[in-house]
Amino acid sequence: MDKHDSAKSGKGSLPGPKIPSKAAQIAHDATIKLQYAMNSSTISRIEGPNLFSMARHISTFARLLEAILADLSIDRRPFLDLRERYFGWWKPSSTTHLPWEAITNTTGIVLTAGQGNMALAAHAIRTLRNVVNTTLPIQVAYAGDDDLPAHKRRIMRALDPQLELINILDHYDEDVAGLRSGGYAMKPFAALASSFERVIIIDADTIFMQRPDEWFEEHAGLKRTGTLFFHDRAYGGRKTTDWVKNLLKESGQKPSTTLNSTLYWREELEHQQESGVVYFDKAIPGAFMSLLFTTYMNLQHVRAHLYGQVSGDKETFWLAAELAKIPYAFHPTYAGIIGPISTNVEGVPEICSPQPLQTDLYGRPFWFNSGLMEDKTNAENRKYANLTYYIPGGTRKQPVGGWRFIHDHTFCMGRSVEEMISVKDAGLGEVAKGLIDEAKAVDEMFRVTTG
Known part of the structure; x- marks a missing residue:
C-alpha cells in the first residue's frame, strides 16, 4: 500500500477537528448574547426595574446554565464572569448551594424571622419538629443584630438543636438589596443564600398539618419544573390582574398555558399566589434562575416599583417564571x-x-x-x-x-x-x-x- 492508499484508508492521518456538542453550541451562543447585552447600552436597562429586559437575560442564563451542567467539558469561566457582572449585588458564601458547584443534595426548610414575628416563627419551628415530626433541617434568616439581637437568637436556638441561623446581610450588598427594611422581600433572598439544594420557603406564621418532606417526590408539577406554588383565595378583584395583563400587553408577550388556564386569569381574582409555602429545586436550571429573578424583583429599587402593583413578594415568584418563559407549577386548588x-x-x-x-x-x-x-x-x-x-x-x-x-x-x-x-x-x-x-x-x- 503506497501513501495515497494510506491516505484513502485514513490510516496514519491526523484526527479532524472535534465537533462541539449541542450543549457547547448552546453555551457559546448564550454567552455571546449575554456578553453583547452587558457591553452595550442595554446595561442601563438591566440595572433598572425593567422587568422584560431582565426576563430575557434570565431566560438566556437558564439555557447557559443547563448547557454547562449537561456538558462538563464546557469552560465555566465565562458563565461565572457573567453571573458576577449581572448580579454583583449577590455574594454567595462557601455554604451557598450553587448548581454548578453542588457536592450535596440536601433538602431543607427556610424561613425569615425577626423580633416582630419571633413567637410566630417559634410556633412554626416547634410544630414542624414535635407535631408533624419532620426531620428536615431548618434555617432561619435574619437581617442583622437590630432585626434579631444575640439574646433573641439564643432563645431561637433553644427551640431546636438542629436550627441554623443565617445573617442574610452577609450574602448581599445591602445598598442594593435593602434587607434591613425588607420585610416580606427577604424570603427569596434567604432561599437563594441557603445551603439547601431543594428548599421549602415558608412564612414565619405558616403551620403544617402534614410533613412537607415528600412533595419533591410526590408532586408531578414540582418534579417536572422544580417549582411549586400555591394559589391564594379565589377572591374577586381586578387590581393585580389588570396590571399583569397590561404588563404582558406592553411587551407583546402572550400568557403561558399555565397562566391562561388559571381562575386568576380567566375570572380576574385579586391575587394569584399565597406565598406562605414555596418549593424550589435549585438543581433544575430553570427553577434556579427563576428564583434568582424573583430575588432581583425584590431588590430595594425594583420592589419600590412593584409593590405598588402587587401585595408584597407573593406574586413575584410565579411572575418571574412567567416573564422569563420558564416552566412553573401551581398546586391546582385555590385556598x-x-x-x-x-x-x-x-x-x-x-x-x-x-x-x-x-x-x-x-x-x-x-x-x-x-x-x-x-x-x-x-x-x-x-x-x-x-x-x-x-x-x-x-x-x-x-x-x-x-x-x-x-x-x-x-x-x-x-x-x-x-x-x-x-x-x-x-x-x-x-x-x-x-x-x-x-x-x-x-x-x-x-x-x-x-x-
Missing part, C-alpha cells in the same frame, strides 16, 4: 379555610377565620397561614385558633357563596354544613390538638425566658 362553624345574620352556616388553608393531593388539610392565634394582629387577644372544621378550595370556579371579608385578615366562607368537613374526620384531629398544645408550651417558655 380554602379552617376554623369553627358559625352562622351569619342571614342564618347561613359559615366558617370565619384569618387562616387560609391549603389541601394535599387528596383534599386533606396540608398547611395554613396566619399562625395559631385567633387573631395574630391583636396582641391583646391571646386566644388560640379553633381548628375544628374546614372547607377545601376549588379548582375551576369561584366558591359558591364566595368569600366575605370581615376585617384585618379575617374572611368568611358560607356553605351548607354538609360541605364543611371535620378535621377529626379527615384523620387530623390529634394533629390539630397537638399544634395548639405545642403553641401553648412555646408561649409559656417565652414567658419564662423573657420574664
Whole structure:
C-alpha cells in the first residue's frame, strides 16, 4: 500500500477537528448574547426595574446554565464572569448551594424571622419538629443584630438543636438589596443564600398539618419544573390582574398555558399566589434562575416599583417564571379555610377565620397561614385558633357563596354544613390538638425566658 492508499484508508492521518456538542453550541451562543447585552447600552436597562429586559437575560442564563451542567467539558469561566457582572449585588458564601458547584443534595426548610414575628416563627419551628415530626433541617434568616439581637437568637436556638441561623446581610450588598427594611422581600433572598439544594420557603406564621418532606417526590408539577406554588383565595378583584395583563400587553408577550388556564386569569381574582409555602429545586436550571429573578424583583429599587402593583413578594415568584418563559407549577386548588362553624345574620352556616388553608393531593388539610392565634394582629387577644372544621378550595370556579371579608385578615366562607368537613374526620384531629398544645408550651417558655 503506497501513501495515497494510506491516505484513502485514513490510516496514519491526523484526527479532524472535534465537533462541539449541542450543549457547547448552546453555551457559546448564550454567552455571546449575554456578553453583547452587558457591553452595550442595554446595561442601563438591566440595572433598572425593567422587568422584560431582565426576563430575557434570565431566560438566556437558564439555557447557559443547563448547557454547562449537561456538558462538563464546557469552560465555566465565562458563565461565572457573567453571573458576577449581572448580579454583583449577590455574594454567595462557601455554604451557598450553587448548581454548578453542588457536592450535596440536601433538602431543607427556610424561613425569615425577626423580633416582630419571633413567637410566630417559634410556633412554626416547634410544630414542624414535635407535631408533624419532620426531620428536615431548618434555617432561619435574619437581617442583622437590630432585626434579631444575640439574646433573641439564643432563645431561637433553644427551640431546636438542629436550627441554623443565617445573617442574610452577609450574602448581599445591602445598598442594593435593602434587607434591613425588607420585610416580606427577604424570603427569596434567604432561599437563594441557603445551603439547601431543594428548599421549602415558608412564612414565619405558616403551620403544617402534614410533613412537607415528600412533595419533591410526590408532586408531578414540582418534579417536572422544580417549582411549586400555591394559589391564594379565589377572591374577586381586578387590581393585580389588570396590571399583569397590561404588563404582558406592553411587551407583546402572550400568557403561558399555565397562566391562561388559571381562575386568576380567566375570572380576574385579586391575587394569584399565597406565598406562605414555596418549593424550589435549585438543581433544575430553570427553577434556579427563576428564583434568582424573583430575588432581583425584590431588590430595594425594583420592589419600590412593584409593590405598588402587587401585595408584597407573593406574586413575584410565579411572575418571574412567567416573564422569563420558564416552566412553573401551581398546586391546582385555590385556598380554602379552617376554623369553627358559625352562622351569619342571614342564618347561613359559615366558617370565619384569618387562616387560609391549603389541601394535599387528596383534599386533606396540608398547611395554613396566619399562625395559631385567633387573631395574630391583636396582641391583646391571646386566644388560640379553633381548628375544628374546614372547607377545601376549588379548582375551576369561584366558591359558591364566595368569600366575605370581615376585617384585618379575617374572611368568611358560607356553605351548607354538609360541605364543611371535620378535621377529626379527615384523620387530623390529634394533629390539630397537638399544634395548639405545642403553641401553648412555646408561649409559656417565652414567658419564662423573657420574664
